[in-house]
Amino acid sequence: MSRPVILTGDRTTGPLHIGHYAGSLKNRLALQDSHRQFLLLADTQALTDNADDIGKVRRNVLEVAFDYLAVGIDPAKTTICLQSHLPALAELSMLYLNFVTVARLERNPTIKDEIRARGFGRDIPAGFLCYPAAQAADITAFKATVVPVGEDQAPLIEQCNEIVRRINASAGREVLPEAQALIPEAGRLPGIDGRAKMSKSGGNAIALSAGPDEIRAAVRAMFTDPDHLRIEDPGRIEGNVVFTYLDAFDPDREEVARLKDHYRRGGLGDSVVKRRLEEILQELLAPIRTRRADYAADPGEVLRIVAEGTGAARDLTDATKQEVMEALGLFRL
Amino acid sequence: MSRPVILTGDRTTGPLHIGHYAGSLKNRLALQDSHRQFLLLADTQALTDNADDIGKVRRNVLEVAFDYLAVGIDPAKTTICLQSHLPALAELSMLYLNFVTVARLERNPTIKDEIRARGFGRDIPAGFLCYPAAQAADITAFKATVVPVGEDQAPLIEQCNEIVRRINASAGREVLPEAQALIPEAGRLPGIDGRAKMSKSGGNAIALSAGPDEIRAAVRAMFTDPDHLRIEDPGRIEGNVVFTYLDAFDPDREEVARLKDHYRRGGLGDSVVKRRLEEILQELLAPIRTRRADYAADPGEVLRIVAEGTGAARDLTDATKQEVMEALGLFRL
Numbered sequence A, B: 001m002s003r004p005v006i007l008t009g010d011r012t013t014g015p016l017h018i019g020h021y022a023g024s025l026k027n028r029l030a031l032q033d034s035h036r037q038f039l040l041l042a043d044t045q046a047l048t049d050n051a052d053d054i055g056k057v058r059r060n061v062l063e064v065a066f067d068y069l070a071v072g073i074d075p076a077k078t079t080i081c082l083q084s085h086l087p088a089l090a091e092l093s094m095l096y097l098n099f100v101t102v103a104r105l106e107r108n109p110t111i112k113d114e115i116r117a118r119g120f121g122r123d124i125p126a127g128f129l130c131y132p133a134a135q136a137a138d139i140t141a142f143k144a145t146v147v148p149v150g151e152d153q154a155p156l157i158e159q160c161n162e163i164v165r166r167i168n169a170s171a172g173r174e175v176l177p178e179a180q181a182l183i184p185e186a187g188r189l190p191g192i193d194g195r196a197k198m199s200k201s202g203g204n205a206i207a208l209s210a211g212p213d214e215i216r217a218a219v220r221a222m223f224t225d226p227d228h229l230r231i232e233d234p235g236r237i238e239g240n241v242v243f244t245y246l247d248a249f250d251p252d253r254e255e256v257a258r259l260k261d262h263y264r265r266g267g268l269g270d271s272v273v274k275r276r277l278e279e280i281l282q283e284l285l286a287p288i289r290t291r292r293a294d295y296a297a298d299p300g301e302v303l304r305i306v307a308e309g310t311g312a313a314r315d316l317t318d319a320t321k322q323e324v325m326e327a328l329g330l331f332r333l
Helices: A018-034 A043-047 A054-071 A087-099 A102-107 A109-118 A131-141 A151-171 A212-220 A241-249 A253-265 A270-296 A299-328 B018-034 B043-047 B054-071 B087-099 B102-107 B109-118 B131-141 B151-171 B212-220 B241-249 B253-265 B270-296 B299-328
Strands: A005-011 A036-042 A078-082 A146-148 A180-182 B005-011 B036-042 B078-082 B146-148 B180-182
Touching: A005 A018, A005 A043, A005 A131, A018 A036, A018 A054, A018 A146, A018 A241, A018 A270, A036 A043, A036 A054, A043 A054, A043 A131, A043 B087, A054 A078, A054 A270, A054 A299, A078 A299, A087 A131, A087 A151, A087 A299, A087 B043, A087 B087, A102 A109, A109 A131, A109 A151, A131 A151, A131 A299, A151 A180, A151 A299, A212 A270, A241 A253, A241 A270, A253 A270, A270 A299, B005 B018, B005 B043, B005 B131, B018 B036, B018 B054, B018 B146, B018 B241, B018 B270, B036 B043, B036 B054, B043 B054, B043 B131, B054 B078, B054 B270, B054 B299, B078 B299, B087 B131, B087 B151, B087 B299, B102 B109, B109 B131, B109 B151, B131 B151, B131 B299, B151 B180, B151 B299, B212 B270, B241 B253, B241 B270, B253 B270, B270 B299
Parallel strands: A005 A036, A005 A146, A036 A078, A146 A180, B005 B036, B005 B146, B036 B078, B146 B180
Antiparallel strands: none
C-alpha cells in the first residue's frame, strides 16, 4: 500500500511562529513518516488579500522555507513546493470555477467570516471569493486525501469535495479522490496578550527565529490572570496564556496538572510558572534557531530544495490536470 | 515597425455560419495581412456556460478550425491556437482576479445582460462571472492592442484595460499595453427568420458548410415583409432579412439600391430578390464548402496546424506570464 497523500502549507505572508509549531508544524514532523506529504509555499493564495503588498509575499517565501527546514521538515520525506510555479493549479482552478456557483461560494462560512473579518464588503477581490475553488485545485492536483485544517476551515474541505463529486459525475468515473479534513486536537494558540489570534502583525507572536532575549521578554509580558494580584490569592487557569502554552509545549503533563492545582488554590506566583515556560520555550527554540540560521546563511541550498520539490510537484500536478481534462472530455492536442 | 497584434477567436460551441463570415471572418482575412493575428479556439471559455455539455465543446474545436481554414485564414499569417492548451492564460486569469472586485465584475454590462439572457440568476457559475478577467488574460497574454468585438462586448475591453492599468501601477512600469476595441461597421446579421441572433441551435442559421439545397431552402424560407402579399404592393426593406443579407453579401451596391427602390414602390416580387441572394450565397459558399471538405478529409493536417500554432502561442504567452509575475515582484525560482 502506498502512503496516503497529505497536502498542507502556509501563505507566505510572514515567518512562522510558535503558534504554527504547536498547531501544525509539530504534526507535520510526525506525518512525514506516515504520509506522502506536500508542503505548499502558498504565494499565489497569499495574493488574494495581499495584492497591494506583493513584496511581503515574495520576501516570505524563503522565510517560511527556512522555518520548515529549521523545525525538521526533511526534504527527503516531504516535498516543499512553490505554488506560483505550478501552472496546473491555476488551470484546475479555472476549470473548477465552472463547477461551482457564485451563490455557493458566497454561502461558504469560512469565506463569509473572513470577508467580515477583513472588512471587504462588496469590494472583496474576486480572487478572494474564488479561493475555495483554488484550494480545491491545490488539494486535488496532488490527489491529497488528508488535509490538515483548523476547525474554521473545515467547510473548505466540504466545498472541495462537492467540486470533486461534480467532476467525477461529469467524467462518469472517479478521477479525483475526496479529501478528509484532519483537525488538530490542539486548538489555535492565542497570542501572548491573550487575543485569539497570534500574528506577527499583531505584535503578539513569538517567532521561531526569536532570540533568547525576545523569548524572555515575551514570556514576561504574557497575559495571565489579571485578578491574581497577590501570590497567596487563588488564580484562574482559563484564558491564562502561560498555562495554555504549558499545555501546548510542556511534555510533563503531570507536573502541569500539579502546577494548575497549586495556582488555582493560591500560593503559586506567576513568575514561577513563567520561569518554567520560558525554560521550555528556550529549549524548544534554541536548536530551531541554530538550524534556521544555518539555512539562512545558505539560501542557495534552500533554493535548490524548493526548486527540486517544485519540479517534482510540477510533474505530478501537470499529470493530474491532464487526466482531469481528458476525463472531462476536453479536446486533446 | 512590427505589425500591431490582434487577438480574436470563437467559442467552440458550434460550426460557424454566414453571420460569423459577415461579422468577423471577412475582416480577419483582411487583417491577417496588416496585423500579427492570433485566433483563439476558445474551448475553456466555452466551458463557462457549457460545463454540462463538454462533448459539444470538444467536437467543435476541429469544426471551427475547418471553418477558419476554409474561408481562407492562412496559418502562415495567422496563428490558430487552442485555449485549453495555454496554461499561462489560466495563470494570468487567477492573478488578475486579485486585481478586480466582485462588485466590479457584477456591474459589467455585458455580464449583466448575459446573466439575464441565460436565466442564471444567483446560480451563475463562478467561471462565468469571472470571465472578464479571463478575457483580460487572453488579450494581455498575447499583448494584443486590437480586439475585434461586437458593440455589446465593448465593456469587456474597458474592464481589461482597468486590470492592465492596475497591473502596470503595481509593477511601477508599463508591462502590458492597453487594448482597443475594434467594432465592425456591419452590425450583427439576423437569423433567416428575422430574429436578432443567428445560431445553429436556433435553427435559423446558414452554416459555412451548408450544401446547395440547404442554402436554397434557407433563402426560400427567409423572412421578408409579411405585409407584402401581392407583387404590385409596396414592400418594406426594414427588418426584411433578404435585403439585410444583400447589404451584407452583394458586392454590387448600386444594384442593391435599385432593387430596394423598386421593392419599396411595389412591383418587385420576393422571389426575384431571393433568387439574386441565393445566387450570391451559392457563389460565396461553394469554394468555402469545397475547401472545408478537403480539410475535413485530412484532420491530421488541421491538427498539425493547430498544434503548431498552439506551440508558438504557448511560448509567447508563457513569456508574458513570466514577465508579469516578475514585474509584480513575485518570487522567482
